[in-house]
Amino acid sequence: MEEKNxxxxxxNVSKVYKGGFPALENINLEITEGEFVSIIGQSGxxxxxxxxxxxxxxxxxVGSVYxxxxxxxxxxxxxxxxxxxxxxTIFQDFSLLSxxxxxxxxxxxxxxxxxxxxxxxxxxxxxxxxVGMTDKxxxxxxxxxxxxxxxxxxxxxxxxxxxxxxxxxxxxxxDPDSAMEIMELLMKINSxxxxxxxxxxxxxxxxxxxxxxxxxxxxxxxxDSPNGKYKLN
Amino acid sequence: xxxxxxxxxSVSVLVLSMCVMNIFYVVGNSxxxxxxxxxxxxxxxxxxEPTLLDHEIxxxxxxxxxxxxxxxxxxxxxxxxxxxxxxxxxxEDFIMQALQEIxxxxxLPVLVVKAHNHNQYVKIQDYVQNFQFSEKIARxxxxxxxxxxxxxxxxxxxxxxxxxxxxxxxVVISILIIxxxxxxxxxxxxxxxxxxxxxxxxxxxxxxxxIFSGIIIGVMxxxxxxxxxxxxxxxxxxxxPSIIPSGNxxxxxxxxxxxxxxxxxxxxxxxxxxxxxxxxxxYLKI
Numbered sequence: 001m002e003e004k005n006x007x008x009x010x011x012n013v014s015k016v017y018k019g020g021f022p023a024l025e026n027i028n029l030e031i032t033e034g035e036f037v038s039i040i041g042q043s044g045x046x047x048x049x050x051x052x053x054x055x056x057x058x059x060x061x062v063g064s065v066y067x068x069x070x071x072x073x074x075x076x077x078x079x080x081x082x083x084x085x086x087x088x089t090i091f092q093d094f095s096l097l098s099x100x101x102x103x104x105x106x107x108x109x110x111x112x113x114x115x116x117x118x119x120x121x122x123x124x125x126x127x128x129x130x131v132g133m134t135d136k137x138x139x140x141x142x143x144x145x146x147x148x149x150x151x152x153x154x155x156x157x158x159x160x161x162x163x164x165x166x167x168x169x170x171x172x173x174x175d176p177d178s179a180m181e182i183m184e185l186l187m188k189i190n191s192x193x194x195x196x197x198x199x200x201x202x203x204x205x206x207x208x209x210x211x212x213x214x215x216x217x218x219x220x221x222x223x224d225s226p227n228g229k230y231k232l233n
Numbered sequence: 234x235x236x237x238x239x240x241x242x243s244v245s246v247l248v249l250s251m252c253v254m255n256i257f258y259v260v261g262n263s264x265x266x267x268x269x270x271x272x273x274x275x276x277x278x279x280x281x282e283p284t285l286l287d288h289e290i291x292x293x294x295x296x297x298x299x300x301x302x303x304x305x306x307x308x309x310x311x312x313x314x315x316x317x318x319x320x321x322x323x324x325e326d327f328i329m330q331a332l333q334e335i336x337x338x339x340x341l342p343v344l345v346v347k348a349h350n351h352n353q354y355v356k357i358q359d360y361v362q363n364f365q366f367s368e369k370i371a372r373x374x375x376x377x378x379x380x381x382x383x384x385x386x387x388x389x390x391x392x393x394x395x396x397x398x399x400x401x402x403x404v405v406i407s408i409l410i411i412x413x414x415x416x417x418x419x420x421x422x423x424x425x426x427x428x429x430x431x432x433x434x435x436x437x438x439x440x441x442x443x444i445f446s447g448i449i450i451g452v453m454x455x456x457x458x459x460x461x462x463x464x465x466x467x468x469x470x471x472x473x474p475s476i477i478p479s480g481n482x483x484x485x486x487x488x489x490x491x492x493x494x495x496x497x498x499x500x501x502x503x504x505x506x507x508x509x510x511x512x513x514x515x516y517l518k519i
Contacts (some may be wrong), residue, residue: 055431077519078436085433097424112434160432 005033005068007164007195008054013063015049015219023049024219027063031197033163036190038206039199041216047199050216051168054197055087056080068163085113088157088194092169094149096141102152103128103137109156127155131185147178154185158194165189167198171205179205187211239414243450244457246410247504250403251458251497257396259466262485264389271385272351278374279361280341283311285369293366294344300360302353307345314340341371404504411450411508415443419516426517436519443517447509451501458501459494462486 008031015024024046031037039047052058053065056072065072067083075083096105103124110120128134131151141149150170157165167186171179183205190196200206206213215223279297281290290308297306309317315338322328332339346361348354354375361373419426429439466486486493 080519081430081433081435083433084431087431087433089431095424095428097428108428109432112429112432112438114438156428156432 006030006066007033007068008197009066010050010053011064011066013053013060013065015046015053015058016061022219024053024060027221029214029221029224031195033195034190034193035195035197036187036209036211037195037197037214038209038211039197039214039216040201040203040206041199042201045216046219047216048168049219051166051197051199054164055089055166056083085160086163088154088160088162088165090150090153090157090165090167090170092172094141094146094153094173096149096152096156098141101138101140102133102144102155105141105152106156106159109159113160115160123159127159130158130189131155145178146174147181150174150178150182151185154182154189158189162194164195164197167196169199169201171200171202176204180208183209239417240446240450243407243411243414244454246403247407247450247454247501248457248461250400250407251454251500252461253403254396254400255458255462255493255497256465257392257400259462261389261393261396264385264392268385268389271381275347275351275354277346277348277354277357277361279344279346280371280374281344282369282371283341285342289369290342290344293369296364296366297344297346297361300357302348302350302357302360303346304349305347307347309343309345311338311340311342314338314343407504408508408511411447411505412512414450415446415509415512416516418446419443419512430519439519440513440517443509443513444506447505447507448502449505451503451505452498453501454505455494455497455501458497462493 008029010027010029013024013027014022016022027050039050041047049058053060053072054067056065056075059065059073068086072083096102097108100108106124106127107120110123115123125134125137128137131154133148133151133155136144136148136152139148141152144152154165154167154170165186170186171182174182179202186196186198187209210227212226213223214221279293281293294306294308297303318340319329319332346357348357358373358375361367361370426439463483463486466483470483
């Protein structure tokens with residue numbers, strides 16, 4: 001049996017914010033490459049914090065976070081950008097630049113990394129096709145629906161070919177149909193081999209995926225099941 | 234639109250500080266030049282007993298010329314002194330009449346002594362009062378320029394102090410304004426910066442535009458300030474040509490152009506980069 005790479009590992013991780021607010025307590029978890037993981041819990045349970053620790057927006061107060069075997073705590077500030085290039089992030093507020101078209105928003109992610117124009121011209125249309133937004137390429141964000149904007153955000157997160165996609169409540173501002181579309185898109189991306197970690201409190205969505213579910217409550221993991229069903233207490 | 238306004242204010246304030254410093258620099262230099270020419274005229278006049286023989290006067294002159302503090306000794310005989318006096322006062326009937334009445338030459342022979350350095354005059358006076366020929370000296374007259382020199386000195390000192398203080402105030406204001414400008418630009422671009430960060434753009438890629446803005450503000454201000462300085466000097470030359478005995482100001486500017494311009498560019502760039510850096514340190518989360 002092929003030994004799969006552990007891409008993310010949390011080892012006794014606790015996070016206390018300034019002012020003594022404990023966001024996470026003693027988190028231990030492992031995520032292997034290619035998994036599709038949903039992290040669920042109520043607001044304030046610590047979902048966002050957990051994700052931020054993965055893309056190194058925050059650092060643990062106690063314990064270590066490992067990405068692809070390397071401890072994030074040992075990363076110098078100069079090396080952080082390179083860590084982030086392996087991760088694609090998606091947020092609930094889409095974060096698109098309003099003065100750029102859909103195409104330009106995606107291309108921007110590559111421009112900023114110094115990718116040559118020719119390569120950009122090749123890759124962006126491909127990604128647009130994957131997310132099914134080819135015919136909206138030259139629309140501006142205000143001309144797109146919530147679901148469409150999120151698809152562009154996903155495209156931008158994917159364009160630099162990351163190892164893992166981190167999605168922080170990607171469906172929370174969407175209507176049920178769009179939310180479903182986004183979930184399906186994420187699962188499609190996962191099927192290509194990209195690890196997906198998302199946080200949510202949309203129970204139907206998560207249950208439909210029938211994939212691993214980690215439940216967070218008050219900063220502590222209370223359940224971690226491979227085919228979990230989301231139960232609201 | 235807002236960006237343009239901000240840039241305008243930043244540049245203006247920096248230009249102002251440079252102008253303040255330029256003005257004080259020019260004024261300081263001018264006064265220095267002026268003081269030097271006044272110093273040239275400074276001297277000690279040693280009046281000799283009218284009965285002295287020529288060889289005695291030459292002896293005294295030689296002695297004084299040997300003194301290391303003394304730069305030059307000019308001998309004006311009483312005949313020459315009388316001629317000069319008559320020339321100077323040719324229009325004054327009263328004086329000319331009085332001269333005729335007296336009949337003989339009332340003036341004394343004099344040795345006009347100039348020092349190398351303004352500070353040496355006290356020493357020279359002491360020396361003359363006590364040296365071997367002191368009985369042959371009728372009186373010593375130290376030109377009153379001493380008091381005026383001291384007055385000028387203290388004025389220059391005050392001007393310099395005010396200049397430095399004002400300069401510092403303007404520099405601080407410039408730094409604050411540029412700092413604020415960059416801060417606002419960072420804020421305006423926060424979305425782009427966030428995306429750049431998350432996508433993994435390198436830190437220098439994110440920082441460079443702001444440093445660049447700082448540099449541009451500095452260079453533009455230097456160019457404008459130098460231009461204004463030139464205009465100011467030209468104006469002074471045109472309307473107040475006699476202020477500087479040493480020559481015209483535009484020439485001074487031309488000769489020192491690269492030094493002046495270079496200094497201002499360096500100054501502008503340093504302030505620009507410095508302000509930009511502290512704004513980034515505070516507001517740019519990398």
